[in-house]
Amino acid sequence: MKKIPLLLLFCSLLFSSLSRAQLVIEITNGADQLLPIAVVKFGNEGTEILPDIAQIIESDLKRSGLFDAIPRNVMLSQPTKKENVFYRNWRLLKADYVLIGSTKLLSGDTYEIEFELLNVLAQKNVQNRESIKVRKANFRDAAHYISDKVYELLTGVRGAFSTKILYVTAEGDKASPTFQLQVADADGFNPQVIVESKEPILSPAWSNNGRFISYVMFRDRRPNIFIQELATGKRQRIKSYKGLNGSPSWSPDGKKLALVLSKDDNPEIYVLDIATQKLERITNHYSIDTEPSWEPDGKGIIFTSDRGGNPQIYRVDLVSKSVERVTFEGELNTRARMTPDGRFLVTVQKSNGQYNISLQDMKTGRVQVLTETYLDESPSIAPNGSMVMYATTHNGKGILSVVSVDGLVKYRLPSAAGEVREPSWSPYFK
Amino acid sequence: MSITKLGKIAVVGLSAAWIVGCSTTASETDSSANSAENTESTDQAFGAGEDDSLTSVIIADDAANADENGMSMLDGVETVFYFDFDKSIVRPESREALTKHAQYLVANPDARVVLEGHADERGTREYNMALGERRAKAISRYLTIQGVAASQIESVSFGEEVPLAFGHDDNSWQQNRRVEIRYEK
Numbered sequence: 001m002k003k004i005p006l007l008l009l010f011c012s013l014l015f016s017s018l019s020r021a022q023l024v025i026e027i028t029n030g031a032d033q034l035l036p037i038a039v040v041k042f043g044n045e046g047t048e049i050l051p052d053i054a055q056i057i058e059s060d061l062k063r064s065g066l067f068d069a070i071p072r073n074v075m076l077s078q079p080t081k082k083e084n085v086f087y088r089n090w091r092l093l094k095a096d097y098v099l100i101g102s103t104k105l106l107s108g109d110t111y112e113i114e115f116e117l118l119n120v121l122a123q124k125n126v127q128n129r130e131s132i133k134v135r136k137a138n139f140r141d142a143a144h145y146i147s148d149k150v151y152e153l154l155t156g157v158r159g160a161f162s163t164k165i166l167y168v169t170a171e172g173d174k175a176s177p178t179f180q181l182q183v184a185d186a187d188g189f190n191p192q193v194i195v196e197s198k199e200p201i202l203s204p205a206w207s208n209n210g211r212f213i214s215y216v217m218f219r220d221r222r223p224n225i226f227i228q229e230l231a232t233g234k235r236q237r238i239k240s241y242k243g244l245n246g247s248p249s250w251s252p253d254g255k256k257l258a259l260v261l262s263k264d265d266n267p268e269i270y271v272l273d274i275a276t277q278k279l280e281r282i283t284n285h286y287s288i289d290t291e292p293s294w295e296p297d298g299k300g301i302i303f304t305s306d307r308g309g310n311p312q313i314y315r316v317d318l319v320s321k322s323v324e325r326v327t328f329e330g331e332l333n334t335r336a337r338m339t340p341d342g343r344f345l346v347t348v349q350k351s352n353g354q355y356n357i358s359l360q361d362m363k364t365g366r367v368q369v370l371t372e373t374y375l376d377e378s379p380s381i382a383p384n385g386s387m388v389m390y391a392t393t394h395n396g397k398g399i400l401s402v403v404s405v406d407g408l409v410k411y412r413l414p415s416a417a418g419e420v421r422e423p424s425w426s427p428y429f430k
Numbered sequence: 431m432s433i434t435k436l437g438k439i440a441v442v443g444l445s446a447a448w449i450v451g452c453s454t455t456a457s458e459t460d461s462s463a464n465s466a467e468n469t470e471s472t473d474q475a476f477g478a479g480e481d482d483s484l485t486s487v488i489i490a491d492d493a494a495n496a497d498e499n500g501m502s503m504l505d506g507v508e509t510v511f512y513f514d515f516d517k518s519i520v521r522p523e524s525r526e527a528l529t530k531h532a533q534y535l536v537a538n539p540d541a542r543v544v545l546e547g548h549a550d551e552r553g554t555r556e557y558n559m560a561l562g563e564r565r566a567k568a569i570s571r572y573l574t575i576q577g578v579a580a581s582q583i584e585s586v587s588f589g590e591e592v593p594l595a596f597g598h599d600d601n602s603w604q605q606n607r608r609v610e611i612r613y614e615k
Binding site for chain 2: 218393
């Protein structure tokens with residue numbers, strides 16, 4: 001029997017639990033070639049009503065835009081064990097794969113969940129029946145774990161359903177809103193408030209292993225950068241300077257923080273060694289240099305600069321400090337993020353007066369505008385490189401939206417109340 | 431105010447170069463002691479901005495001289511200054527009021543101001559933080575050229591985080607691209 005300690009750990013985190021504005025998924029678009037899968041309702045060997053794990057898995061898979069789920073109401077049977085699966089029936093429903101499983105109470109609030117994935121045409125297991133142990137409060141986590149398994153088995157790409165998102169909300173009176181930094185599951189469920197303030201909060205970011213976060217919060221009407229350990233809530237304020245203190249970004253090894261200070265008159269990129277507090281200035285130009293983000297290999301930092309007139313993305317080599325321009329299309333490009341494989345650069349591009357999320361192929365230079373929503377900003381890439389979450393404005397309200405890197409899959413995460421902004425997709429938790 | 435002085439200011443105000451920094455000193459800004467007062471005084475400043483009038487209030491030189499050190503010389507003087515899209519150039523209509531603030535600060539070397547720069551919602555948030563600061567520094571530079579000590583001025587940016595108007599249109603955006611002068615007690 002396998003345990004999933006990480007997921008369990010996450011649920012015992014010390015968050016204050018103000019969870020009113022849950023996010024709801026709406027798929028607005030989909031890919032052409034979908035994998036047909038039947039996610040059968042999991043068996044329940046007890047009498048207690050349990051969360052519908054199969055339902056959560058099904059919406060995970062659908063949200064990826066790569067799967068077509070066979071509706072429950074057309075299923076001829078709901079097998080929970082392989083010996084009860086009649087492959088012919090599933091072939092008739094045009095399902096290529098069937099996921100079945102069952103739940104059993106072990107003791108107290110701990111359950112055993114078994115699941116197996118079957119290939120309908122080959123009439124055999126894609127993977128042998130697997131068993132996980134989980135507390136009732138963590139059923140959603142268990143479902144996301146199974147979704148990750150299925151996704152990886154069938155696409156060859158690691159799933160990102162068990163990841164988290166950070167985002168900022170502004171609620172209440174618009175002239176005097178309450179700002180909150182929240183963390184939620186990648187599907188928007190289980191939102192938890194990390195920090196609340198009457199002064200602005202912005203630029204949330206994850207450390208490489210997901211244990212720490214950083215963000216900018218105003219105090220006494222001045223910006224400060226904070227580092228916080230998620231599990232303990234322990235917080236450290238980075239030494240602040242006159243002027244800007246912004247855009248914290250964690251190095252791939254988690255030891256350094258790139259940030260923006262204007263202590264020497266105009267915004268420049270600095271790198272702070274967190275352990276030694278040593279501060280190194282990286283850029284040196286009279287223009288605006290801001291929005292640093294590390295390359296996945298840690299050798300360079302990409303950032304926004306208006307040194308060429310309009311803001312564009314540049315790259316600075318951390319050894320030689322030489323700077324080269326990276327983006328050339330569009331009226332401007334800002335706040336770049338790189339996919340984990342270093343292949344693509346995602347930016348906020350302004351073209352024809354519109355701000356949208358664009359994707360630049362770092363090999364070919366080809367640029368594709370991925371979104372056509374309004375005032376798009378703050379793109380953040382899933383750790384498997386498949387999806388980009390970003391903030392946009394819908395019906396005059398700030399919401400979060402997701403687009404696949406091929407631009408084919410789009411869905412929204414509208415919130416019940418207030419403005420939602422600045423999503424930051426977690427890495428895989430280590 | 432002499433005409434030559436105005437001309438000089440206009441030229442510098444239109445220059446895009448950044449030479450003067452208001453402060454280069456590092457500091458721990460955990461100044462929680464004065465936070466309550468600050469918040470109150472700033473709320474008033476926001477209120478002043480809402481009337482959206484860009485017309486300068488003209489105070490006769492004679493009257494100003496007669497009441498050189500009093501805060502009353504700033505009665506009715508605009509405290510919110512607006513900017514063009516993606517620009518940080520002090521507009522001509524801002525100069526008269528800014529000059530009054532400069533005169534007051536020169537006459538009161540102990541007075542301190544915080545210049546709070548803001549941007550509209552378009553563009554990314556951290557870039558707008560930089561843009562808001564650039565606007566605050568444009569005002570700062572305008573004041574220091576008229577003799578205000580750099581140590582009397584602090585420039586802070588709120589980016590697009592604290593709008594005055596909440597629409598998604600030109601009118602709201604214009605009201606939000608601003609610098610507010612806040613006197614610290």
